[in-house]
Amino acid sequence: MQSSIQAKFKLHRGDFLLDAEFSIPAKGVTALFGSSGCGKTTLLRAIAGLETAQSGFLKVGEMIWQETGYSMPPHQRPIGYVFQEASLFEHMNVQQNLEYGLKRLPEKERKVSLHDAIELLGIGNLLRRKPHSLSGGEKQRVAIARALAVSPQLLLMDEPLAALDQNRKMEVLPYIQSLHKELDIPVIYVSHSLEEVAQLADHLILMEAGRVVNSGDIHDMFTRLDLPLAQELDASAIINATVSGFDEVYHLMLLEFAGGTIRVAGQALQKGDEVRLRLIARDVSLTLEHQSATSILNIFPVIVDEILQTGPAQMVVRLLAGEVPILSKITRKSASELGLKIGTKVYAQVKSVALLS
Amino acid sequence: MQSSIQAKFKLHRGDFLLDAEFSIPAKGVTALFGSSGCGKTTLLRAIAGLETAQSGFLKVGEMIWQETGYSMPPHQRPIGYVFQEASLFEHMNVQQNLEYGLKRLPEKERKVSLHDAIELLGIGNLLRRKPHSLSGGEKQRVAIARALAVSPQLLLMDEPLAALDQNRKMEVLPYIQSLHKELDIPVIYVSHSLEEVAQLADHLILMEAGRVVNSGDIHDMFTRLDLPLAQELDASAIINATVSGFDEVYHLMLLEFAGGTIRVAGQALQKGDEVRLRLIARDVSLTLEHQSATSILNIFPVIVDEILQTGPAQMVVRLLAGEVPILSKITRKSASELGLKIGTKVYAQVKSVALLS
Amino acid sequence: GEIRVAVASNFANTLKVIAARFEQKTGHHLIISVGSTGKHYAQIKNGAPFDVFFAADTYRPELLEKQGIALAGSRFTYAQGQLVLWSPDKQLVDSEARVLESSNFRYLAVANPKLAPYGRAAQQVLQKKGLWDSLRSRMVRGENIGQTFQFVKSGNAQLGFVAASQVKSEPASLAGSLWVVPEGSYTAINQQVVLVKDNPLNNAFIAFVRSDEVLKIIHESGYKIP
Amino acid sequence: MLNESDLIALGITLKLALLTTCILLLTGTPLAWWLSRSRWRYKFLLEAIIALPLVLPPTVLGFYLLLLLGPNGPLGALMMSMGGQPLAFTFSGLVIGSVFYSMPFVVQPLQDAFSAIGQRPMEVAATLRASPLDRFFTVAIPLARPGFLTAAVLGFAHTVGEFGVVLMIGGNIPGETQVLSIAIYDHVEGLEYAHAHWLSGGLLLMSFILLIAVYAFNSRFRVVKNAI
Amino acid sequence: MLNESDLIALGITLKLALLTTCILLLTGTPLAWWLSRSRWRYKFLLEAIIALPLVLPPTVLGFYLLLLLGPNGPLGALMMSMGGQPLAFTFSGLVIGSVFYSMPFVVQPLQDAFSAIGQRPMEVAATLRASPLDRFFTVAIPLARPGFLTAAVLGFAHTVGEFGVVLMIGGNIPGETQVLSIAIYDHVEGLEYAHAHWLSGGLLLMSFILLIAVYAFNSRFRVVKNAI
Ligand SMILES: Nc1ncnc2c1ncn2[C@@H]1O[C@H](COP(=O)(O)OP(=O)(O)OP(=O)(O)O)[C@@H](O)[C@H]1O
Ligand SMILES: Nc1ncnc2c1ncn2[C@@H]1O[C@H](COP(=O)(O)OP(=O)(O)OP(=O)(O)O)[C@@H](O)[C@H]1O
Ligand SMILES: [Mg+2]
Numbered sequence A, B: 001m002q003s004s005i006q007a008k009f010k011l012h013r014g015d016f017l018l019d020a021e022f023s024i025p026a027k028g029v030t031a032l033f034g035s036s037g038c039g040k041t042t043l044l045r046a047i048a049g050l051e052t053a054q055s056g057f058l059k060v061g062e063m064i065w066q067e068t069g070y071s072m073p074p075h076q077r078p079i080g081y082v083f084q085e086a087s088l089f090e091h092m093n094v095q096q097n098l099e100y101g102l103k104r105l106p107e108k109e110r111k112v113s114l115h116d117a118i119e120l121l122g123i124g125n126l127l128r129r130k131p132h133s134l135s136g137g138e139k140q141r142v143a144i145a146r147a148l149a150v151s152p153q154l155l156l157m158d159e160p161l162a163a164l165d166q167n168r169k170m171e172v173l174p175y176i177q178s179l180h181k182e183l184d185i186p187v188i189y190v191s192h193s194l195e196e197v198a199q200l201a202d203h204l205i206l207m208e209a210g211r212v213v214n215s216g217d218i219h220d221m222f223t224r225l226d227l228p229l230a231q232e233l234d235a236s237a238i239i240n241a242t243v244s245g246f247d248e249v250y251h252l253m254l255l256e257f258a259g260g261t262i263r264v265a266g267q268a269l270q271k272g273d274e275v276r277l278r279l280i281a282r283d284v285s286l287t288l289e290h291q292s293a294t295s296i297l298n299i300f301p302v303i304v305d306e307i308l309q310t311g312p313a314q315m316v317v318r319l320l321a322g323e324v325p326i327l328s329k330i331t332r333k334s335a336s337e338l339g340l341k342i343g344t345k346v347y348a349q350v351k352s353v354a355l356l357s
Numbered sequence C: 001g002e003i004r005v006a007v008a009s010n011f012a013n014t015l016k017v018i019a020a021r022f023e024q025k026t027g028h029h030l031i032i033s034v035g036s037t038g039k040h041y042a043q044i045k046n047g048a049p050f051d052v053f054f055a056a057d058t059y060r061p062e063l064l065e066k067q068g069i070a071l072a073g074s075r076f077t078y079a080q081g082q083l084v085l086w087s088p089d090k091q092l093v094d095s096e097a098r099v100l101e102s103s104n105f106r107y108l109a110v111a112n113p114k115l116a117p118y119g120r121a122a123q124q125v126l127q128k129k130g131l132w133d134s135l136r137s138r139m140v141r142g143e144n145i146g147q148t149f150q151f152v153k154s155g156n157a158q159l160g161f162v163a164a165s166q167v168k169s170e171p172a173s174l175a176g177s178l179w180v181v182p183e184g185s186y187t188a189i190n191q192q193v194v195l196v197k198d199n200p201l202n203n204a205f206i207a208f209v210r211s212d213e214v215l216k217i218i219h220e221s222g223y224k225i226p
Numbered sequence D, E: 001m002l003n004e005s006d007l008i009a010l011g012i013t014l015k016l017a018l019l020t021t022c023i024l025l026l027t028g029t030p031l032a033w034w035l036s037r038s039r040w041r042y043k044f045l046l047e048a049i050i051a052l053p054l055v056l057p058p059t060v061l062g063f064y065l066l067l068l069l070g071p072n073g074p075l076g077a078l079m080m081s082m083g084g085q086p087l088a089f090t091f092s093g094l095v096i097g098s099v100f101y102s103m104p105f106v107v108q109p110l111q112d113a114f115s116a117i118g119q120r121p122m123e124v125a126a127t128l129r130a131s132p133l134d135r136f137f138t139v140a141i142p143l144a145r146p147g148f149l150t151a152a153v154l155g156f157a158h159t160v161g162e163f164g165v166v167l168m169i170g171g172n173i174p175g176e177t178q179v180l181s182i183a184i185y186d187h188v189e190g191l192e193y194a195h196a197h198w199l200s201g202g203l204l205l206m207s208f209i210l211l212i213a214v215y216a217f218n219s220r221f222r223v224v225k226n227a228i
C-alpha cells in the first residue's frame, strides 16, 4: 500500500477562511497552484505546524502530525521549509545559516549533501557574507540550501524559484526532483508558473479562495478540459516515455510512448530510461495528412477526444495518441477548415517538446 | 531630437563593483536583464539616488540628476520605485500606504489614476487591511500601485511581477505598457523572464557581473546570434505589424508586416493599429515547400541569414522575412535534411504567435 | 572586638578621630555607619545591627529608649551644636547679623527645621528677629546641615545658618564672614548617644566617650560640651 | 489626608516630570536618531558619555551640578557674564538637572528603536517624495513607537521618583522647587510615617493609573511584523 | 588618594552592580519575552506594575522594603519563621532592593527588542529543528542584542549610582553594605570635598572605560537590516 499525506484544515485569518482537505501520495512533487491570495501560504504553514489555534487533521505516512487536541510542534516535524520571503537569520553569515538546521540533526539522519546543494545553487563564494549584503536571488538560494540541509522527510517550498533567473531555475528544478527520486523526499511546492509545475510536479493541488477545488495526478489534471488549467496560456500535456534509441548523426533521442515516437535533441540518457515530456498545447498543430519536408520531427496520428471553445476565435482540442491525452490549441478557423469533430483522425505535429527529466 | 537617459555609475559594495554605463531613450520600457547577483538592483538603486557615496553621472531628459559633486536627493527625483521586496509601511493600512506618495504630489502633477491602479491590481477589498495580513502577492500588488500613484516621470521596477500569477501578470503587463504609451512614463524594469521582457520592453540592457554588456533596441537584441539571448530556452523574435483586416467568421485578425501576413485570434483592435508580436524560436518550423491542410495558419517565405549551432543536436537559425529578422530553433537533423545554408529560401511555419500589445 | 556605630552625618568626622584613638588604645575596631538620624531610627527599629547610636538630636534616642529598643538609662548628651551664620564672602556677615534685614543676598540657606535640629534653631533665631516669614521666599532648605553648608559653600546661597563644627573643619571657610549666634536665642542643640546593645565592650566605648580626652576632641571640633 | 502643601508639591512634580519628559523626548530624539544612523568611528565615546551621569549618586551629581551652575562654576559664571540669572534653586534649574540625569533612559531606548527600523522604510518614503524631515516624522517616529513609549515611561517615572539631584539644586523651596518625592522623604525622615504612607499611596495610585492608561492605549496600536 | 575603605566600597559596588545586573538579566529576560509575546488582555497591568517602583523616591522605596523585609515585616517574619535570617542590612538585602528598583530599566528595553524581532525568525528556526528554548537562545537573544546592551548598561549604571534604596536597607555598614556611591555621599556630606572629587573622578573614569569597552565591542557586532 502506498503511503500518503492526508490533510484537513479549517482556520480563520480575519475574513479569510482556509477550509482545505486533500490526500496526496507521500512521494514525488506535489504542486500547490492557485491565484494570489487563495491561501497557499496559509495551507503550507498549517502543514508545517506554524498556524496556531487551528483545528485540523494531518497524517504523513504512518505518523499523525495533528488531530483534534494534538498538534506536533513544528520543530519535531521532519520538514524543510522555504519561506516565500527568504527570511535568513540576519545575525549569522551564510555558512552559519546553512548549518543551523544541520547541526540539530543527528549524524545518521543526514542524507542530503550540503556540499552538493551549495555547489548547485552557486553560493559557495557567499559563505562568509552576511544576509544584508546578498542580492534577492542570492538570499533565496541560500534559503533553499538551508531547508535542504536538514534532510527533511517532507519539503515545503513557497515559490522558491520566483527570484531566480531562467538558467538557474533550470539547474535547480531537476535537483529538487532528484531529491524525491534519490532520497525519497516528498515535496509540496507552491508555484504560479505552469511551466515550473509541469517540469516538476507529479501531483497537483488546485486551490481557489481557501478551498481545494481539485487534486490529483498531474497527467490527468493538465489535460482535463473541465479544469481551468487547460485554458491557461501555457496549457500543456505531460507524457511519460521511454528512451528507445539514438540517432547518432543528429544527436537525437528516440522516445517511445503509447502514441508513437518522439525525437528530442540530446543524448544524455540511457536506453530504457524513463523520461517525462511536456507538450505545450499551442505548439501542437494538427494536419489531416502526414506531411513531409518539414522541420517538425514529431508527427503522430491522434484521435480527437474532446473540443472546447475557449474564446470567440480559440479552441482547445483534447487528443488521444494511443490512449495518452495531449492538448492542442488551435483557432476556430483551423478547426473548421480541418472539419474537426470528436472521433476525427488527424496528425499531431509537435513543434517543440520539452524534456523535463 | 529624442530625449534620453544617460547614465554612468561606478560603485563598490564589498567585493562587488558596479561599473555600468548606458544610454537609453527616455520613453518606453527598458528591461534590465541579467543573472542573479549581476547588479540589477544596485543599478536601479543608483538611478533612484539611493546608493550613497557613489561617483557617477545621470541625465534624464534635459535634467541632470547626478554629476561629479552633485546628486539630487532621492525625494526630489520624480521617480516611482517598486522594490524587490514589497516593503510596505507596516504602521499604515493599505489605503494609507497608497496615499503616502500621492499626498505629497501637487494636484496638477497627478496623472495616474489611483482608482484605476487599484481596480486593475485587484486590491480594492484590501484597503483597510494592515500589511501583515496580506499574502505575498497582495503585498507586491499594493507596492506597485503605491509607486504608480506618485505619477512618476520615470518608473523603476525591480522584478515587480515575480510574486504574481500568470493571469494577473497578463493583466498588469499591458497596464504598465499603457503607462508609457498614454502618460509617456518611461519604465526601467528588472526581470528574469524573457517572456515578460518580450511582452513589455522596447529596449534592453543586458548586464553581467556588474557591467552593461550590451544595450539597444529589443527587436535587434533579441535576434542577434552573438548575444546570449538567442540561446536562451525562450529565445524569440519581436516584430511590429499593422492590423490590416479581420476574418469575421473565425475571429481572426490579419496582421501585416514586412515579411508577410500573420493571423492571430482576436478582434479587439482597429484596422491600422500597430501591434507587437512575439515569435518564439522553438515555435518556428521550417519547410521547403508551402504546406497546406495544416492547423498552422501562419506560413511565409524567408531567407536563411545566419546559422548557429548551440549544442550537439541544436541549431538556431536567423531568418529574414522581408528584412525582418526572426529566429527558428531546429535540430541539426532537420537542418541537414532541409539542406539549410545561408541564403536558402524556405518557408517559416509559425505555430503560435503571441500578440503582445 | 568590633563595635558598630551609627552616627549622624554632622558628627561623623569627629567620631572618626575618636574611633582612631579608641582603636589605638584598646585595639577594638569601630565600624561607622554615617546617615541621617531619621534613617538610623527607622533602621534600628527594624533590626539594624548597630551597637551604639550617635544621634543629631534628643528626640529619637528618647523614642528608642521609650520603645524599649535602646538600653534604658544609657542615653546622654555627648555634644551641643553651635549655630553660626556664615558666608564665604568676607564682607557679607556683620557682627549683628543685620545683613539678614538687607537685600544684599538672594538666598539664605537653612536646614530643614523639621528634620535637623540646626534648622529648628535657625528658625527660632529668625522668628525672634521677626524675619522668618519675610525671608521665606529667599530661604533654601537643606535636608540636613551638610547640604545646607554645600549650598553656601558652592556660592549658590550667599549665606546660611550652619554648624560651627563645619566651618572649623574646613580651614578655607574661616576666611569668610561669620556671626556666632548667641546662646539662648535658640533651644540648645543637644546631640545624644544611646546604647542599643548592652555588652562590656560597648560600655567601655561609652565610658571612653565620656572621658576628658574625648570631650576635648569634641570641643575642638566646634561643639560645646554640655 | 493630603494638605495644601502636598497638593502644591504634587503640582510641581507633575509639571517637572511632564516638562522634563517633553524636553527629553525633544532633545533625545534627534540625538538618538543621529546615534542610530551615524557611522562615525568614535560614536561609542558619545554613547558612553551619555550613560555616564547615571553612575554618580544623584545627590553627588546634584552637588557637582551645583558647583557647575553656581556663581563660581564655569557655567554659572558664563551665564552671569551674559546677564543671565543663576539657575540653582529655581524651577528651571530642576528641569535642567532632571533632564541631564534622565537622558540615558530616553536616548538608549530610542536609539534601539530607530536602529530596529532599518534603512528600507526610509528609502521607500524617499522614493515617495518625502523629504528627510517629512519621512522622519511620518515613518521613523511612528515605527519607533515602542521605543518612544519606553523612553517616555522611564523618563517620566524616573523624574517623578528622583529626588537627589532635585533636592540639591532645587533647595526644597515649598511652592517652587519642593516636589512630592522630597515631601515624602521629609515625612519619612521626620517620622511622620502615616503621612508618608498616605502620600506614597497617592503617588503610586496616580502613577499606576497614568501608566495603565499609557500601556492600554499603546496596546491598541501595535505594529505587527511578518504575521504570514 | 584612595584609602583602603574606598577600595572595599569599590569592591562591594562592583560586586553588587554585577550581581544585580546578572540577576536582572536572568529574571528580566523571560519576563520581557513573555510580555513581548503574550496576547493576554490585562498584560498592560503587569507592564504598569513593573514601572511603578520608579516613581517612589529611592529612600522611601527603601523604607518600605525595610518595613517589608525587617523582622516585624511580613516577609521578614516569614523568613525568620522558616529559620532564615532577615535580609535587611545584609548584602543579599542590597541585591534584592537594587533588583527591584532597576527592574524596569531592564525589562522595558528587552521587551522592545524582542517585539522588534517579529515572529518570522522564530518560525524559521522551528522549521530547522530548533526547540523553543533552543531558538530562544540561538535566535531571539542574539537578535535582541541591542536591547540587552541597553538593559545591561542602564541596569548596571543605575545600580552603581543608586544609593537611596541601598542606604536604607543596607544601613551603610563599611565592608558589608557600604557601596561607593554612599561613600562619596558621605565624603560630600562630611565636607571632605577633595576626597569626594577623587572618588567621583575615579568612579567616572572606571565607568567610562567600562562603557567604552562595551559600546566599542558592541559596534563590531551590529546586525544590519535590509542594506540592499
Ligand atoms: N556588502 C557587500 N559585500 C559584498 N558583495 C555585495 C555587498 N552588497 C552587495 N553585494 C553583491 O553585489 C551584487 C549585486 O547585487 P544586486 O542586488 O544588485 O544583484 P541583482 O542583480 O539585483 O540580483 P538578484 O537578481 O538576485 O536580485 C551581488 O552579487 C551581491 O552579492
Ligand atoms: N489577518 C488577516 N485578516 C484578513 N485576511 C487575512 C489575514 N491574514 C491573511 N489574510 C488573507 O488570507 C488570504 C490567504 O493568504 P495566503 O498568504 O495564504 O495567500 P497565498 O495563496 O499564499 O497568496 P500569494 O500567492 O499572494 O502569496 C489572503 O487573501 C490574505 O489577504
Ligand atoms: Mg503566499
Ligand SMILES: [Mg+2]
Pocket (backbone or CB within 6 Å): A135, A136, A137, B040, B041, B042, B084, B158
Ligand atoms: Mg535584485
